Amino acid sequence: MPQQLTLHCIACDHSLPATLIYRCPDCDGILEVVRPKPEGRDWRRADFVSDAVTLGEGSTPLRELRPDLLHADFRGSLFIKDETRNPSGSFKDRLVAAAMSRALEFGATGVVSASSGNAGAAAACYAANAGIPAIVVCPEATPAGKLAQIVAYGAQLERVPGHYGNSFQHAMKLCAETGYANLTTTYLNPYGVDALRLVGQELYRQRGGMIPDWIVVPTSSGPLVKGVFQGFMDTAGRTPRLAAAQAEGCAPIVRAFAADQTEVHSWDNPKTIASGISDPLLAYAEEGSLTLSLIRQSQGAACAVTDAAILEAMADLARKAGLFCEPTGATSLAASRNLFMKGEIGPNDTIVCMVTGHGFKDFAAWR
Ligand SMILES: [Zn+2]
Incomplete structure (x- = not known):
């Protein structure tokens, strides 16, 4: 490790050697890691993280909840991917x-x-x-x-x-x-973004090669959306429908999605209790555009929810599923409820909600 890594500019297609570099030197575009797929096996954590660094991150539980946690009329399957279990409490x-x-x-x-x-x-x-x-x-x-x-x-x-x-x-x-x-x-x-493909791979493998209908992801700029997308492409060759969950007080991707635009623009005055996704994308709105393009490729959706809906979902996860998370983590369940009410999520669909951060991180939200 590492295998022969190269970097690829998503904007201008330029390839360059892997070094400590963060943007394309030619066009300032977003860089992604290109790595040869391992032969005859899945990705492993050791492909991304060295033995001296790992603290046992990843391989988090995928847990099925009662469908009525989504809605009384929902008859499908509801899962949570519990990323609160990571060493410092978030994905x-x-x-x-x-x-x-x-x-x-x-x-x-x-x-x-x-x-x-x-x-x-x-x-x-x-x-x-x-x-x-x-x-x-x-x-x-x-x-x-x-x-x-x-x-x-x-x-x-x-x-x-x-x-x-x-x-x-x-x-x-x-x-x-x-x-x-x-x-x-x-x-x-x-x-860092590259390692998130393990999330998609885990989701696919944990249910024995299941491709859910929807995966709902709390989203600021959206690397986790890309990770899930890539992980499914790597292992299953296609992706579920991906939904970006944002807060109404900071929803630049949802705004562009709803207006049928391809370009995401930064958000003025972000205001939400969900601190993890309170990012106006000021200096890098193009990151939101990349996420939006992946959501569209997956036939997915982008959905904004109120702080009140986030808090209700957060309390329900704690009181009805024993999962203590922070507001950002609960936006996925809140957005799933919203998508179900709008008829986007069908009554018999299989849904995975990513729960990204632990409740210990934001006690104030619980008061
Ligand atoms: Zn470039």
Whole structure:
């Protein structure tokens, strides 16, 4: 490891050698990792994460819930993919573990992460174990539980006024100054995004080669959508319908989807209780456009839900399924309910809701 990796620019088709680089040098486009498929076997975590870095992330449970948790009239199958089980409590551990593995291999002496909280906690956690410094940049409004977790792991925390876009820019500056690797988990770090294909592969294998009708994903810029898409393409050769779940107070992808546009534009004044998806896509709206194109390719949908609906879904997951998650994690169930009411999700469909982050991270939302 790694196998012969190369990077590919999604915008201009340029190929370049794998190094610590985050955007195409020719056109500033999004880079993705190209890797030869293993012969006669699935991807393994070790294809993405080195032994020295892994903390046992991934391979999370896929659990079936009672269908009436979706709606009293729903007769199909409802599953949750429980990403709260990752080492620092969110699916971001998968990205960070892979990005950290490559960063160390390329000689990085520290890491920086711009984060709404969960990715920063993951970066702090994995840097602590790897014995390297981490600087985590968060918006001032980040939930206290996530900030406490970042500090507990020993990272240097920098809080930046305003929304996530400001933190993103500040992290870029810090990386330029320090030479540290940028572990920000938008589409910025191609190695992190690449590891998310394991999510799609797990979903396909965990039910013995089942392709559900829908997979509903809490979405900011959308690397998890790409991971699920790629994982199914790798293993099944086709994807389920993918739905991006966003909050009404920050729904740039949903807005473009509803208006039949191909280009996503940044969102003014994001305002939602779901901190993990409160990203206006200010400096990188094209990442939203990439996610939107994958959703359309899958014949999927994009759906915005109110904070009230998110809180109701969050409480139902805790009280009726024993799953304690943060608001962002519950947007998938809230959006599924919405899609069912609108007739998009059929009464006998099989649905998987991605639940992305643990309830311990945002106690304030529970009050
Ligand atoms: Zn390019």
